[in-house]
Amino acid sequence: MFSSLGDFQVTAFQLASVPISAQPLVEQTGLFAALTNSVFVALIVMSIIYFLVRAGTKSPTIIPGPVQNGVEFVFEFLYNQVEQVVGPKVAPRAFPLLCTIFVYILVANWFGLLPGVGTIGIGHEGTQMGFFGLSEEPKIPLLRPATADMNLTLAIAMCSMVVWFYITMREAGPVEFVKHIFAPKGGLTGVMKLVLIPIFLFVGVIEVVSIIFRPVTLSLRLFGNVFAGENLLHAMTTLGDTFGFGPTLSFISKIGFTLPFYFLEILVGVLQATVFALLCAVYIQLSTAHDEEH
Secondary structure, three states: OOEEEOOEEEEEOOOOOOOOOOOEOOOOOHHHHHOEHHHHHHHHHHHHHHHHHHHHHOOOOOOOOHHHHHHHHHHHHHHHHHHHHHOOOOHHHHHHHHHHHHHHHHHHHHHOOOOOOOOEEEEOOOEEEEOOEEEEOOOEEOOOOHHHOHHHHHHHHHHHHHHHHHHHHHHOHHHHHHHHHHOOOOOOOHHHHHHHHHHHHHHHHHHHHHHHHHHHHHHHHHHHHHHHHHHHHHHHHOHHHHOOOOHHHHHHHHHHHHHHHHHHHHHHHHHHHHHHHHHHHHHHHHHHOOHHHO
């Protein structure tokens, strides 16, 4: 036990699984009611990124230091990748969105793997009868992985679609955007164009539906992978106790069973950040490219 907070106690504990919904840290109304454990971690991640970027760009020098060199390397590398996908014309507008998405999701995913995230919580002591016998009463995790909360992933997806729409309107305009979705492609003329108009209209309707569902697919993909990974890690840490290995073997099994999946989750964190940012880049490229560039 670390400290006591009135009727609550902050303790180190081991969760059998990660609850699907974020939990409030304080029982208050108004603004404080929105302070959940995932929002708390999201603010921490945002602060980490802000101070690192601020430290690397506040006083730039001709011979950069380690922090400035690292920040410049990340920016330059990501800008080159964005430019290859969306093109040099659209890259300056799309880079702030795509860079922010990639860096924030990556740091949030890796922060969720730090020791203490999900294993330090607030709650009453006690036991309850579980499926495998007596276990600790579930407590509220003080730190919950931010991207394991559907609210955050959906908010990122919605913001990305708003910026996508803004960039599309600035680069292509509403008329070109509608033509891009519904008009016949390939420079068709004459009778063939008239014949294919109904088909392209139907395809355009399907495209509109797919655009509407983009925030859902983006957010669910990120949330599902991170949430499943967190539950997998927690399940591996309790596997020894579940099968009654004894204190020594249980401790060894917590390391042996968890370590391979821990490194896998590090890779998944990079992969999910890349997929999210790459899909957003592809959406921008598809809506801003001209027909002759397809």
